[in-house]
Amino acid sequence: MKVPLFDVTRQYHEIRDEMLQAIDNVLNSGRFIMGPNVEAFEKEMSAYLGVKHAIGVANGSDALYIAVKALGISKGDYVITTAFSFFATASCITRNGATPIFVDIDPKTFNIDLDQVEEVLKSHPKKDKIKAIIPVHLFGRTVDLQRLEKIRNDFGVKIIEDCAQSVGSYWIYSNGEIKKSGSIGDLSTLSFFPTKNLGACGDGGMILTNDDNLADFCKIFRVHGARKKYFHEIEGINSRLDEIQAAILRVKLKYLEQYHEKRIKIARTYNGLFSSLKLDLLEIPQVHDDFRCIFHQYVVRVKDGHRESLKEYLSSKGVETAIYYPLGLHKQKCFSHFEFGSLQNTEKACEEVLALPIFPEITEPEIEYVVKCMDEYFKEAKKC
Ligand SMILES: Cc1ncc(COP(=O)(O)O)c(C=O)c1O
Structure with missing residues (x-):
């Protein structure tokens, strides 16, 4: 798939x-x-x-x-x-x-x-x-x-x-x-x-x-x-x-509210599936009722240096992912003359974040497949 x-x-x-x-x-x-x-x-x-x-x-x-x-x-x-x-x-x-x-950044909310x-x-x-x-x-x-x-x-x-x-x-x-x-x-x-x-x-x-x-x-x-x-x-x-x-x-x-609701539902589906698997190297975003996140991206944190190899594994299984963002703005070459200090939480996020597929029309089997591939990866990682 x-x-x-x-x-x-x-x-x-x-x-x-x-x-x-x-x-x-x-x-x-x-x-x-x-x-x-x-x-x-x-x-x-x-x-x-x-x-x-x-x-x-x-x-x-x-x-x-x-x-x-x-x-x-x-x-x-x-x-x-x-x-x-x-x-x-x-x-x-x-x-x-x-x-x-x-x-x-606040490490919980990005x-x-x-x-x-x-x-x-x-x-x-x-x-x-x-x-x-x-x-x-x-x-x-x-x-x-x-x-x-x-x-x-x-x-x-x-x-x-x-x-x-x-x-x-x-x-x-x-x-x-x-x-x-x-x-x-x-x-x-x-x-x-x-x-x-x-x-x-x-x-x-x-x-x-x-x-x-x-x-x-x-x-x-x-x-x-x-x-x-x-x-x-x-x-x-x-x-x-x-x-x-x-x-x-x-x-x-005219359809935007419907699209938002679908994205929120997709985020809940991902969260439900990940929670039941209890993957300790994965941190998932919260879905809150006291404010509305419209899940432009569904971004997880991948711990202990596994992000790149998980991304590669998912790609080999046909699952496209993205990294927003790999390098903080304070470290961009074009800003080097400013000499900004380091930002611990930002730098850690740059190393750990991975955006998974999300768009209103994604199907349940596709979401389940993404989660299944991630589960496979983490099971293998545990054996090593
Ligand atoms: C947070 C943020 N600010 C600004 C922009 C710039 O928007 P545009 O690509 O339409 O110029 C983007 C687009 O990617 C964005 O994600």
Whole structure:
């Protein structure tokens, strides 16, 4: 049996007619850039996430870059973030001339450790220059939004939520209020890269904000800083979401809640099967009821140096896996001039994590096969 990490074509075949119709409508309209579908999709996303403004851009990396720019962050400023993320989480800071301060992760959640964030805000030598925090809701798991809001109030820093992997995840506040990731940031960002939970058939991204002035900045920055064509108020860039992608995303948005529920069910199925096997070299993610993780990835930890050989074994059995991420952002060659310190939990995660196949259309026999292959591997490993 072959089990892919992610299969975009299965989703396509389920909603093929609707998608083709949506594309055909765009082609017939002759409007390909920033037209009625982008406008409607922005409205639908702001309603879905509970945010006043949703601004479509070309990809999630641009969304982050523009968000940092919108806050006026530049040379001499510092931004706290996690080193256990995709490159764009940090390059949006450096591309704006500012310096990242990498904080370690909580080893249980893989998300930025908010105790350490507070510590940095209290005692870092450059604490007066820290302008913002960029938390990432990694693998679809929501960072504690209530605590993030408190940190913002206590320290007066801005928050940019990187929601590239978390569209539709939420946090339940102590008063019972539910807030979705992306709804509390001064600015928040999304990616519609094809493998994301809400994935386009190409690149796409979005900026979210409740602030009218920030929204205004982002809206003109994405079109070369021009409110009126050929009259440039600021030096912006070209970062537009196109009509075909918006039309496709509007179709998929209708099914997004179903897709999330399926992913959560798959994570529970994996967990049930792994728990019954009691594999001591494996640490599985928790499925919580008090907040929602949308399982963009189902990531396990493989202990005692077994990760690479397990990955190879699974590959030999037709099971595709991936490593997010093999090297922390603080150790990337292009950042070597910064001389960041070491981050123990991040480095350990880089050595141990393994993402197993998860996508809404994966079948039970496929999940069972993945678990069976892992069981076989660990039984063999024990004998050696
Ligand atoms: C956490 C995170 N941030 C930012 C991005 C950048 O998004 P894009 O690939 O759409 O530029 C990604 C995409 O992989 C991501 O996973």
